[in-house]
Amino acid sequence: MADGGSVDGKGIGARVLRKEDARHLAGKGKFTSDFKRPGQKEMAFVRASVAHAHIKSIVKPAGYEHAIFTSEDLPGLKPMRALSKLPGYKLSDYPALAAGKVRFAGEPVAVCVADSRADAEDIAQMVEVEYDILPAVTDMLAAKKPDAPLVHDEWEDNIVFETFSDDDFQKIADEATVVIRREYRMNRQAMNPMEGKAVFAEWDDRQDQLMMWTSTQVPHLIRNGLAEFLDLEQRQVRVIAPDVGGGFGCKALLQPEELVAGYLTRKLECPIRWIEDRREHLVTGANCREHHYQITLHATPDGRMLGLDCDVTVDAGAYSVYPFTNGLEGAMAHGNLPGPYNFKAYKCRTQTTVTNKPGLMPYRGVARPGVCFAMEMTIDALAREIGMEAHEIRMKNMVPESAMPFMSIAKKHFDSGNYAKSVEMAVDMIGLEKVRASQGVPTDDGRIIGVGMGSYVEQTAHGTSVFSSWGVAMVPGYEQATVRLTPDGGLELRIGVQSHGQGMETSMAQMACEVLGIDPDNVMVTHGDTGLTPYSTGTYASRSMVMAGGATARACRVLAERMEIIGAHLMQCERTEVSIAGGKVVSGKGEVSFAEIGRVWYLNPDELPEDVDQGGVEVTMGYRPEPDSGAFTYASHACKISLDVETGKVKVLDYVIVEDCGTIVNPMIVEGQTFGGATQGIGTALLEESLYDEMGNPGASTFADYMMPSATDAPMYRVDHMESPSPFTEYGIKGMGEGGTIPTPAAIGNAINDALKQIGAEVMETPFTPRRVRAAIEAARDRKEGEAA
Amino acid sequence: MTELSININGEHIKADVEPRLSLADFIRDRQRLTGTHLGCEHGVCGACTVLMNGEPVRSCITFAAVADGSEITTIEGFDQDEPMAQLRQAFHENHALQCGYCTPGMLVAARDIVTRLPDADEDRVRLELAGNLCRCTGYVGIVKAILSVLEQRRI
Numbered sequence: 008m009a010d011g012g013s014v015d016g017k018g019i020g021a022r023v024l025r026k027e028d029a030r031h032l033a034g035k036g037k038f039t040s041d042f043k044r045p046g047q048k049e050m051a052f053v054r055a056s057v058a059h060a061h062i063k064s065i066v067k068p069a070g071y072e073h074a075i076f077t078s079e080d081l082p083g084l085k086p087m088r089a090l091s092k093l094p095g096y097k098l099s100d101y102p103a104l105a106a107g108k109v110r111f112a113g114e115p116v117a118v119c120v121a122d123s124r125a126d127a128e129d130i131a132q133m134v135e136v137e138y139d140i141l142p143a144v145t146d147m148l149a150a151k152k153p154d155a156p157l158v159h160d161e162w163e164d165n166i167v168f169e170t171f172s173d174d175d176f177q178k179i180a181d182e183a184t185v186v187i188r189r190e191y192r193m194n195r196q197a198m199n200p201m202e203g204k205a206v207f208a209e210w211d212d213r214q215d216q217l218m219m220w221t222s223t224q225v226p227h228l229i230r231n232g233l234a235e236f237l238d239l240e241q242r243q244v245r246v247i248a249p250d251v252g253g254g255f256g257c258k259a260l261l262q263p264e265e266l267v268a269g270y271l272t273r274k275l276e277c278p279i280r281w282i283e284d285r286r287e288h289l290v291t292g293a294n295c296r297e298h299h300y301q302i303t304l305h306a307t308p309d310g311r312m313l314g315l316d317c318d319v320t321v322d323a324g325a326y327s328v329y330p331f332t333n334g335l336e337g338a339m340a341h342g343n344l345p346g347p348y349n350f351k352a353y354k355c356r357t358q359t360t361v362t363n364k365p366g367l368m369p370y371r372g373v374a375r376p377g378v379c380f381a382m383e384m385t386i387d388a389l390a391r392e393i394g395m396e397a398h399e400i401r402m403k404n405m406v407p408e409s410a411m412p413f414m415s416i417a418k419k420h421f422d423s424g425n426y427a428k429s430v431e432m433a434v435d436m437i438g439l440e441k442v443r444a445s446q447g448v449p450t451d452d453g454r455i456i457g458v459g460m461g462s463y464v465e466q467t468a469h470g471t472s473v474f475s476s477w478g479v480a481m482v483p484g485y486e487q488a489t490v491r492l493t494p495d496g497g498l499e500l501r502i503g504v505q506s507h508g509q510g511m512e513t514s515m516a517q518m519a520c521e522v523l524g525i526d527p528d529n530v531m532v533t534h535g536d537t538g539l540t541p542y543s544t545g546t547y548a549s550r551s552m553v554m555a556g557g558a559t560a561r562a563c564r565v566l567a568e569r570m571e572i573i574g575a576h577l578m579q580c581e582r583t584e585v586s587i588a589g590g591k592v593v594s595g596k597g598e599v600s601f602a603e604i605g606r607v608w609y610l611n612p613d614e615l616p617e618d619v620d621q622g623g624v625e626v627t628m629g630y631r632p633e634p635d636s637g638a639f640t641y642a643s644h645a646c647k648i649s650l651d652v653e654t655g656k657v658k659v660l661d662y663v664i665v666e667d668c669g670t671i672v673n674p675m676i677v678e679g680q681t682f683g684g685a686t687q688g689i690g691t692a693l694l695e696e697s698l699y700d701e702m703g704n705p706g707a708s709t710f711a712d713y714m715m716p717s718a719t720d721a722p723m724y725r726v727d728h729m730e731s732p733s734p735f736t737e738y739g740i741k742g743m744g745e746g747g748t749i750p751t752p753a754a755i756g757n758a759i760n761d762a763l764k765q766i767g768a769e770v771m772e773t774p775f776t777p778r779r780v781r782a783a784i785e786a787a788r789d790r791k792e793g794e795a796a
Numbered sequence: 797m798t799e800l801s802i803n804i805n806g807e808h809i810k811a812d813v814e815p816r817l818s819l820a821d822f823i824r825d826r827q828r829l830t831g832t833h834l835g836c837e838h839g840v841c842g843a844c845t846v847l848m849n850g851e852p853v854r855s856c857i858t859f860a861a862v863a864d865g866s867e868i869t870t871i872e873g874f875d876q877d878e879p880m881a882q883l884r885q886a887f888h889e890n891h892a893l894q895c896g897y898c899t900p901g902m903l904v905a906a907r908d909i910v911t912r913l914p915d916a917d918e919d920r921v922r923l924e925l926a927g928n929l930c931r932c933t934g935y936v937g938i939v940k941a942i943l944s945v946l947e948q949r950r951i
């Protein structure tokens with residue numbers, strides 16, 4: 008790289024061990040729920056026990072009136088309204104506490120405050136809410152019917168948002184003689200970071216400021232929301248995310264509980280804490296996925312995919328989440344369905360419906376696990392139909408490296424990469440030929456073997472132009488970083504994104520090391536505090552390493568120039584004779600340490616040169632890739648599974664990943680993100696499901712009935728990397744935090760269907776539980792018997 | 797109120813507690829040892845795992861009153877403990893933690909595995925770990941770290 012040198016290879020590309028580990032290993036991490044102040048109160052919420060109803064009355068128990076608050080008791084608290092300029096998008100309000108009507112079971116109706124959570128829950132249990140129960144709509148397809156109950160009375164139907172693009176399929180009709188039609192469903196899930204949501208609010212009279220510590224990925228966006236809906240000036244709000252125990256998307260949103268805590272701390276003049284429990288997480292927040300696909304693939308008998316026609320339905324639940332809205336999922340499904348493939352015709356309609364369930368939130372991969380699942384499963388269905396290996400179809404139809412950069416049929420601007428190569432490598436790694444040979448041999452225990460894969464391309468770190476076209480309330484602009492040399496030659500680095508497991512305290516320090524040659528151990532990374540860091544829309548969309556990393560590099564380069572001026576003066580040589588290397592300013596005449604530069608600027612400014620930059624040794628720089636249409640990471644996953652025909656139980660035996668996220672900053676962290684993502688994908692594929700009955704009652708409210716992947720469900724992944732730098736980003740880095748989770752349901756689903764093809768059965772709905780696998784097998788047998796009879 | 801006499805990390809503590817108070821809440825809110833984390837509060841995720849008389853327990857579904865007379869070791873109480881030192885280093889080197897929330901419970905469970913099952917192989921380690929959920933790592937680094945400490949301790 009052009010900038011400086013690295014200290015002992017700790018810059019870009021180094022497997023630097025994480026700086027954040029020591030405190031967590033010692034049990035000294037500081038999470039929001041660890042905060043405790045004298046006089047603090049805890050909140051517990053009275054939540055709707057029914058999914059759809061008018062509230063007739065709320066009766067507070069005698070003697071506790073002062074400790075219970077309903078929406079009427081909180082004047083001035085505005086409902087959340089997530090704006091969208093998408094054409095035809097229907098706006099709706101999300102009240103922090105239900106006002107008149109409840110729209111999902113678990114919706115906050117009242118809040119109770121006491122010295123402990125247990126006491127607050129005792130009070131909550133005594134609150135009597137009388138409901139006038141309305142018929143509920145809980146299925147996204149049923150929600151579209153003309154006689155469906157309306158979730159929002161002021162709308163004429165339950166469709167919040169539609170997209171539609173048409174194309175001329177006549178142009179491919181002669182060639183595309185094979186038509187594959189399928190119906191897929193990816194069911195609702197919950198995100199389940201191990202730390203749920205938590206918030207600690209305190210009003211600081213000295214600053215006239217709401218201080219809020221909250222478990223969030225997006226502190227600056229939370230500040231925006233708090234100011235808007237609590238009707239405060241922005242200067243009156245400071246949001247700090249301390250250690251955050253995982254996010255995966257649900258912590259990129261403002262929650263009703265944050266608003267209520269912010270309101271009550273001022274009203275009650277005491278610190279307020281709320282810690283979401285797992286049941287609250289599972290049944291009231293963090294719901295995600297839930298797509299339905301009616302997909303038609305037009306192809307040639309030799310496996311060329313020419314046209315794709317799809318009707319997508321998204322179940323958005325009752326409310327639109329701030330600031331990302333409930334329109335994002337459908338819009339992204341529309342734009343990502345064709346994946347890495349080069350189609351000649353693409354037609355798509357997405358309809359996003361509201362139902363009496365919690366609002367849908369953007370979860371790791373946002374829409375892409377669903378579209379990848381539908382697309383990749385359909386490819387394998389085509390493969391079975393025409394008798395080809397599915398990977399050959401993939402390789403044949405992927406946008407080739409020679410065409411890069413390439414505008415896809417869904418208007419995605421692919422930047423770089425050899426997509427087909429990732430397929431080839433994954434096929435080699437999984438040992439396809441060997442698996443095929445073993446499939447003919449029956450096992451003693453009745454298990455059958457299947458192999459399957461999934462490929463995707465993921466737009467990451469997309470910027471201003473993309474978000475402004477979606478018309479949402481938050482549009483990322485120039486990402487900024489602030490660097491400051493300390494008097495002893497260390498570096499403070501301040502970024503507005505937030506790290507909650509991604510290891511940015513390490514990887515961002517590696518960026519500074521790359522430019523300045525400073526040891527990452529001497530770099531203090533501060534993030535997640537609106538009072539200390541530059542504005543940022545935060546951590547989501549696999550953007551932080553590209554955006555905040557790029558800004559860090561830019562800021563460090565300017566700092567380097569300024570230090571060179573001082574260093575040249577101290578060495579009595581020309582500016583052009585010095586450079587930065589190994590954490591020092593060096594010239595032919597000698598070297599000046601960063602500590603010496605710091606000493607002169609801060610403590611002995613009489614020694615500064617006349618041409619010193621008066622901005623000093625503190626620099627804020629902004630960065631945005633050009634074009635800002637995104638850096639496209641891609642990968643191919645392949646897996647081998649065994650399936651017990653009698654029980655329907657699926658086990659992942661081997662799982663390989665070939666990924667390309669451009670220039671890798673820290674391979675250890677990239678692999679960790681990939682393995683974690685893939686394991687969440689295994690959850691989607693085999694285990695996790697947020698069930699609701701027809702009344703809208705949640706059926707999975709504990710970890711006993713919501714199945715999370717454990718160490719026995721996850722394989723020892725094998726991974727290989729490709730590195731196709733993006734031509735548009737600093738150092739060619741692409742985002743990769745989400746990718747691991749995208750193709751896993753497809754890869755596993757395809758492996759199951761590969762195993763089942765001898766029976767003629769197919770699964771088409773996640774999770775592929777033993778019950779669903781058995782049902783597919785029985786349906787196939789019934790069909791065969793029907794045909795025989 | 798129930799009178800409680802308990803030893804936490806070598807310190808004798810006497811306290812009056814409500815009968816319904818969980819050991820986890822006692823450790824976290826009363827003793828301010830916040831390294832013990834709460835992930836589910838119904839005994840599935842394992843984030844709250846501590847040692848009670850040398851054996852791992854879920855402090856979220858153990859009443860503080862039940863722990864009367866016992867010796868409790870939380871993540872803060874292992875500073876002089878050799879297997880824990882080995883595990884901490886191995887977790888660091890194998891990227892066995894990301895957000896760090898499950899880590900204290902995971903380490904306590906891991907210490908139990910490496911001390912109780914010196915011959916455990918990968919399958920056994922995974923089985924033993926099934927009561928501790930991690931949402932970030934996919935368990936790759938955790939399993940590798942534990943296997944490496946088992947190996948280290950066999951030499």
